[in-house]
Amino acid sequence: MRLSRPRIVLRALLLLLGGAVMLWRAQGARSDARAALASGAEDAQLLSRVALVELLVGLLALGAAVLALLALRRRRPRHTLRLSDLGTGASSPGEPAGRDGSTGSP
Numbered sequence: 001m002r003l004s005r006p007r008i009v010l011r012a013l014l015l016l017l018g019g020a021v022m023l024w025r026a027q028g029a030r031s032d033a034r035a036a037l038a039s040g041a042e043d044a045q046l047l048s049r050v051a052l053v054e055l056l057v058g059l060l061a062l063g064a065a066v067l068a069l070l071a072l073r074r075r076r077p078r079h080t081l082r083l084s085d086l087g088t089g090a091s092s093p094g095e096p097a098g099r100d101g102s103t104g105s106p
Contacts, residue, residue, distance in 0.1 A: 008068055015065035022058030026051045 003011070033047035 005072060008072055012065045012068040015061045015068060019058045019061030019065060022054050022061060026054035026058055029054055 029047055029051035033044050033051055036044035036047055
């Protein structure tokens, strides 16, 4: 399925926003973990792990946004295979085999 350019841009923007929010939350959880560690609270390790998971999710979202934006690049048109390219005549050794598997060489 092909997505239109505006949908890809919208998807990339939402991924950028979501990734930024997750990185912001990871920073907050990290500072909370440091404060909990300084006060001797038992949940410091849990907060540290939550911060790590939020950081990874944020980086993954930013990476997906970059890939979505890279999909918007214009590419050179490629030669597509047409029925006329198959030809029924003899082919040279460097060309693909014909329909019956023969290469045209005796």
